[in-house]
Amino acid sequence: MSTPTSHTGTAVPLRRDDVDTDQLSPARFVPYFRPHGFTNILFADWRSDPDFVLNRPEHQGASVLVAGHDFGTGSSRESAVWALQSAGFQVVVASGFGDIFRDNATTRGLWTVEVDHDVVEELWREVEADPWLPVTVDLTSRRLGFRAAESPLRIDDPLLRRLVRPGDRIAETLAHVADIEEYESSRISRGDEERAR
Amino acid sequence: MAKTLAAKLWEDHVVRPLGDGADLLYVDLHVLHEVNTPSAFDDLREAGRTVRRPELTLAVEDHNTPTRDGGQEDLAGRRQRDLIRANCAEFGIRLHRLGDADQGIVHVVVPELGLARPGMTIVCCDSHTSTLGALGVLAFGIGTGQVEHVLATQTLPIHRPKDLAVEVSGVLPDGVTAKDLALTLIARIGTGGGQGSVIEYRGSAVRGLSMEARMTLCNMSVEAGSRAGLIGVDDVTVDYLRARVEALGTGEDLADAESRWREMRSDADARFDDVVRLDGASVRPRVSWGTNPAQNLPLDGRVPSRVDFTSEQEWSSAQRSLAYMGLRPGQSMRDVEVDTVFVGSCTNGRIEDLRETASVLSGRKVADGTRLLIVAGSAAVRRQAVAEGLDEVFREAGADFRTGAGCSMCCGLNEDRLAPGERAASTSNRNFEGRQGRRSRTHLVSPRVAAATAVTGRITAPEDL
Numbered sequence: 133m134s135t136p137t138s139h140t141g142t143a144v145p146l147r148r149d150d151v152d153t154d155q156l157s158p159a160r161f162v163p164y165f166r167p168h169g170f171t172n173i174l175f176a177d178w179r180s181d182p183d184f185v186l187n188r189p190e191h192q193g194a195s196v197l198v199a200g201h202d203f204g205t206g207s208s209r210e211s212a213v214w215a216l217q218s219a220g221f222q223v224v225v226a227s228g229f230g231d232i233f234r235d236n237a238t239t240r241g242l243w244t245v246e247v248d249h250d251v252v253e254e255l256w257r258e259v260e261a262d263p264w265l266p267v268t269v270d271l272t273s274r275r276l277g278f279r280a281a282e283s284p285l286r287i288d289d290p291l292l293r294r295l296v297r298p299g300d301r302i303a304e305t306l307a308h309v310a311d312i313e314e315y316e317s318s319r320i321s322r323g324d325e326e327r328a329r
Numbered sequence: 330m331a332k333t334l335a336a337k338l339w340e341d342h343v344v345r346p347l348g349d350g351a352d353l354l355y356v357d358l359h360v361l362h363e364v365n366t367p368s369a370f371d372d373l374r375e376a377g378r379t380v381r382r383p384e385l386t387l388a389v390e391d392h393n394t395p396t397r398d399g400g401q402e403d404l405a406g407r408r409q410r411d412l413i414r415a416n417c418a419e420f421g422i423r424l425h426r427l428g429d430a431d432q433g434i435v436h437v438v439v440p441e442l443g444l445a446r447p448g449m450t451i452v453c454c455d456s457h458t459s460t461l462g463a464l465g466v467l468a469f470g471i472g473t474g475q476v477e478h479v480l481a482t483q484t485l486p487i488h489r490p491k492d493l494a495v496e497v498s499g500v501l502p503d504g505v506t507a508k509d510l511a512l513t514l515i516a517r518i519g520t521g522g523g524q525g526s527v528i529e530y531r532g533s534a535v536r537g538l539s540m541e542a543r544m545t546l547c548n549m550s551v552e553a554g555s556r557a558g559l560i561g562v563d564d565v566t567v568d569y570l571r572a573r574v575e576a577l578g579t580g581e582d583l584a585d586a587e588s589r590w591r592e593m594r595s596d597a598d599a600r601f602d603d604v605v606r607l608d609g610a611s612v613r614p615r616v617s618w619g620t621n622p623a624q625n626l627p628l629d630g631r632v633p634s635r636v637d638f639t640s641e642q643e644w645s646s647a648q649r650s651l652a653y654m655g656l657r658p659g660q661s662m663r664d665v666e667v668d669t670v671f672v673g674s675c676t677n678g679r680i681e682d683l684r685e686t687a688s689v690l691s692g693r694k695v696a697d698g699t700r701l702l703i704v705a706g707s708a709a710v711r712r713q714a715v716a717e718g719l720d721e722v723f724r725e726a727g728a729d730f731r732t733g734a735g736c737s738m739c740c741g742l743n744e745d746r747l748a749p750g751e752r753a754a755s756t757s758n759r760n761f762e763g764r765q766g767r768r769s770r771t772h773l774v775s776p777r778v779a780a781a782t783a784v785t786g787r788i789t790a791p792e793d794l
Binding site for chain 2: 150154155159202206208228230240302304315319
């Protein structure tokens with residue numbers, strides 16, 4: 133099965149830094165167990181403000197969320213990713229991501245795209261001026277494009293590989309079960325009982 | 330070649346390199362709790378897989394658990410509890426359930442049971458797994474998809490992090506705690522300062538901390554953006570582990586293990602990717618004013634104003650936080666009144682934290698109109714507190730010292746929540762909007778400051794009493 137390596141969509145300019153997972157998926161919704169039924173959960177508390185950017189009609193149907201520094205900090209709850217995906221987002225662009233959030237996102241096929249903060253600022257301005265502006269993320273060329281501008285993505289090879297070829301990572305690992313068994317045997321033979329108990 | 334502690338731990342656990350800077354890392358202990366695991370087990374089942382090493386897996390009920398006598402989980406909480414019990418029974422996983430003698434918050438229980446030992450890798454579906462790094466363990470939080478991977482393979486494909494040293498020189502002043510040190514660091518480097526790195530805490534001020542204080546420091550590494558925090562093994566570590574093993578009565582001979590443990594420290598000339606230096610003597614008791622842990626300041630400080638920020642974006646963010654918190658620029662933090670004080674959590678729910686709280690409360694009363702909630706991090710911590718008579722101190726002061734153990738008011742996932750608009754001084758780790766209940770307001774503090782605040786009803790240092 134081929135995986136798309138490029139995405140184009142309209143964007144939501146979320147002018148906030150340190151967006152934590154308690155906002156993406158407030159605690160009262162965490163007990164949902166599966167990635168469905170999450171549509172109204174994303175930023176549930178912020179959405180009570182009628183002027184909140186996601187409530188604006190011009191941003192309905194957007195698939196790219198553009199945020200500031202340190203997006204997805206805090207708790208490891210995977211419902212933060214489900215909430216974003218259920219709200220229609222396929223890409224989050226930010227100038228930094230929480231490590232665990234990024235892992236959760238990548239596992240579930242949500243693209244986390246890191247760019248320099250001045251690119252985020254420019255994108256915020258452009259999208260606020262034109263909410264229907266198409267924004268393109270191209271993983272192959274590692275570029276973010278809007279209008280005539282193109283900016284590099286800060287993306288390391290392992291993350292890029294996982295986004296472009298998600299696959300069944302457990303099956304990939306179990307194909308090397310002999311290596312795991314050999315590792316375990318070597319640990320026991322050299323006397324690491326307490327760590328291999 | 331000289332190596333950092335993180336490098337030693339990492340390289341000792343590489344099953345095979347995966348290329349592109351990622352490795353397949355072996356996991357020595359996989360810890361689960363009831364909240365983030367149901368879908369991992371569902372996915373495991375759907376794929377027709379099983380748990381590869383159930384004996385290296387441990388589960389604990391902690392997040393949803395009620396901590397008061399007769400307390401009830403809500404429907405969703407009960408469902409999660411039922412699911413973890415069924416899943417653990419099906420796959421042969423040891424579970425410490427509500428009411429067990431060894432139940433409590435995962436990061437408190439694991440070291441108590443002697444399960445975290447220098448040189449190990451430990452993962453858990455909880456970001457504060459970093460706590461265990463205080464024991465020379467590479468311990469970090471993982472997401473639900475990764476939980477399934479570890480269950481099925483006992484390994485994790487992961488990109489090697491950078492090494493960040495935090496050097497704290499000198500000695501912390503009297504009355505200044507590891508919590509204050511953690512908040513000082515986070516204010517300095519921000520909530521993203523440690524992203525992509527493992528923090529190793531070093532220097533004389535760190536070596537001067539007790540083991541439980543070290544756990545507090547490593548616990549809050551994630552609030553600085555780092556997935557893991559580490560402290561090299563020394564006499565404090567070894568003495569703690571010896572005491573744990575003796576208390577457990579396993580009769581283990583630790584002579585061989587001890588020499589291995591002592592290797593779990595960075596080599597003298599090891600190179601770090603980055604170094605942050607702090608002067609321990611200049612650390613002061615801290616309190617958070619905003620809605621992320623970096624937004625904190627010394628207790629005698631004033632709420633920041635425009636001149637305290639270098640960019641419009643930072644000031645805009647601060648204004649939003651201040652509006653949410655109901656504070657105004659220039660206001661003295663000591664004028665801030667609270668409704669509730671919470672002592673507990675994986676950050677400050679251990680016996681030393683309860684002792685500190687009791688030492689401030691002794692002979693004093695909780696202020697009228699203020700509620701003081703104290704929740705032990707584990708059933709064992711609570712038993713110890715009772716054995717030492719701390720429960721009497723709490724009762725006489727008018728505190729609510731819960732009979733159960735668990736996450737309680739830290740996470741808003743159980744019945745211990747603040748009402749909308751309520752303000753708390755809390756020894757937990759996160760002051761996010763709504764963290765302790767919808768539209769609640771949280772000020773992060775140490776147990777000493779929490780206890781003093783309970784006595785006056787406003788943000789207070791013990792020295793002010």
